[in-house]
Amino acid sequence: MNISIFGLGYVGAVSLACLARDGHKVIGVDIDPSKLDLIKSGQSPIIEEGMPELVAEVAIAGNVEVTTDTASAIQNSDISFVCVGTPSQNNGSQNLNAIERISEQLGEAIKNKEQFHTIVIRSTVVPGTVEKLIGPTIEKFSGKKNGQDFGLCFQPEFLREGSSIKDYDNPPLTVIGGGDERSIQQLRKLFGHLPADFVTTSVRSAEMLKTCCNVFHALKITFANEIGRLCQGLEVDSREVMDLICRDHQLNISKAYLKPGFAFGGSCLPKDTRALLYLAKHEDISLPMLAGLMPSNELHVEHAIDVVLNSGKKSVGMIGLSFKSGTDDLRESPLVAMAERFIGKGLDLKIFDPEVNVARLVGANRRYIEETIPHISSLMKETCQEVIEQSDVIVVGLNDKPLLAQLYEYTTENHLILDLVDVPNQEKLSGNYVGVCW
Ligand SMILES: NC(=O)c1ccc[n+]([C@@H]2O[C@H](COP(=O)([O-])OP(=O)(O)OC[C@H]3O[C@@H](n4cnc5c(N)ncnc54)[C@H](O)[C@@H]3O)[C@@H](O)[C@H]2O)c1
Structure with a gap:
């Protein structure tokens, strides 16, 4: 040529x-x-x-x-x-x-x-x-x-x-x-x-891809170096730690956790991020990138809340309350934080989560819901259908198959649907669809 x-x-x-x-x-x-x-x-x-x-x-x-x-x-x-x-x-x-x-x-x-x-x-x-x-x-x-x-x-x-x-x-x-x-x-x-x-x-995806690749490299280098500085202060061999981190191809060096979606939560990630940052503060080691994780995560929750508040609609149905599908763990669930904001703003809130049945909850989860969010338990409904049918806004926080089938069946053109989980077959949903960050 x-x-x-x-x-x-x-x-x-x-x-x-x-x-x-x-x-x-x-x-x-x-x-x-x-x-x-x-x-x-x-x-x-x-x-x-x-x-x-x-x-x-x-x-x-x-x-x-x-x-x-x-x-x-x-x-x-x-x-x-x-x-x-x-x-x-x-x-x-x-x-x-x-x-x-x-x-x-x-x-x-x-x-x-x-x-x-x-x-x-x-x-x-x-x-x-x-x-x-x-x-x-x-x-x-x-x-x-x-x-x-x-x-x-x-x-x-x-x-x-x-x-x-x-x-x-x-x-x-x-x-x-x-x-x-x-x-x-x-x-x-x-x-x-x-x-x-x-x-x-598309041309825009290709342009964004190139810039994102370089930023991702910068992020990885900075992660390794911040972990390095902290390890040095704690007399831990950072090279060994990072080498072991890289040997996990299931969760660390993999597609896991690299899909745009909702904020992180649960009983481990926020707790351990805070613990690591406290350790760094105690050692007088500044880790600006890692210190940005929790504020960035909170901004992501605020971003989703704003979609609902800016819609002006007053009745909101949340499908999901636990921090991810298949668990009843409500500790530090960003969906709980969202629900609390909606209640605080005086919205009419209804919640369905198949795993979170207040009567069935035991141990730490039961204590959490009774002591920390008793007001939320009263908003839980028995079926997904009633939440969808009685709400103008649907916040989709879980993507279990049976729930999706109900969403496809019961959403109508009047619904605003805020998708936090990248619902498959979105064309089957009726209503005004908004992705949390897509
Ligand atoms: N350097 C890398 O490793 C690398 C890798 C991937 C992508 N990129 C990207 O590729 C692009 C080029 O990077 P680079 O490092 O090769 O740049 P460079 O600065 O080394 O070279 C750019 C060349 O373009 C010439 N030039 C400027 N205006 C011109 C014109 N009107 N007509 C003809 N020549 C002209 C300059 O004289 C210079 O020789 C940048 O956008 C960079 O971000 C660079």
Whole structure:
């Protein structure tokens, strides 16, 4: 394939070398002539393992050209990759100046091109940038229509400096956001052979995915380091602890706890988070990220409460009171916190939870309900049906199959349904549906 690459920093230079190595004709474009001179003379513009050898090899093979002329690069290629920088501005926002300039230049260049041209954004951009800035700018400057006269998609780049050629050849995923069928087919030809799933998604999901991946890495590093500082203070070997944490692939390094949903609760997570933070305070060790967990969790509960309060509806039915399905444990259930707020606001509240039968509760749970939330027990109803039928708002806090069947059957168009659990087959629900964070 004939390919042009705009921006020959880490991402662009590695892509240029690897695509040329794979037998494609690649034109590199950069506003920095020194980078072009280096590549022309077979030298790598970046310090990176394997790059000096690879750039020399592809230069000798004659698979690489360089230019500052956007128009000729577009005329002589079928597909372009945009790899310009998107650095931080002082206020933390992304500086999209280079993205905007290149979009204008690409628009100008494809104005005079008869054939369909595909543009693939590989720079990391915040969600909405392709749809709100890049697409409209290219359309404005070319007078052409996205998806019809040219293709535009976003393909996140997952390579890491220091191992970028290896990462290029072994990406965790190949993800294409947006784009028309023709563009996706071209990308399948270029990347379909890699040992990774080839996934197509919306352009905004792909943009968000890339940013979230980096933030997730930052979060993991910070978690390990905060645990490290605390372990050091307590004379515990943090390396051993983190190694053991990572050996649990059921709950720790897995999909568990990584699904957007409702706040955490129950008798363990809040208690142990508080205990760890108290320990850190006692040791004079500051753990700002972990200290943010409880306030963030409380905000999540408030966010759900606001959906109900802002609806202006006065009769609320809660399906679920315990902190998760299959338990009667009410201790620190965020649904109990929610119920208390509704009562405090004077709403007419009814609750159904198949596991929480006050007469049947024993031990700690019975004591909890009698001592801490006696006012809530009087609001518990015998059936899910009566709660649904007698409420304008339904808060779905459990997703047991029998409960879902009743929700599908008894909700009506007049209901506002706040879903905390990602109810399956949402199309079977009647009413105005709101997801807690989707
Ligand atoms: N560096 C990484 O490991 C990495 C990994 C994945 C994604 N990314 C993302 O990829 C993008 C590029 O990162 P990088 O580290 O390669 O950036 P970089 O700053 O090293 O290189 C960007 C290049 O773009 C050139 N450029 C700017 N405007 C141009 C224009 N109008 N026409 C042609 N060239 C132009 C610059 O001269 C520079 O050489 C960023 O959005 C970054 O967040 C980087």
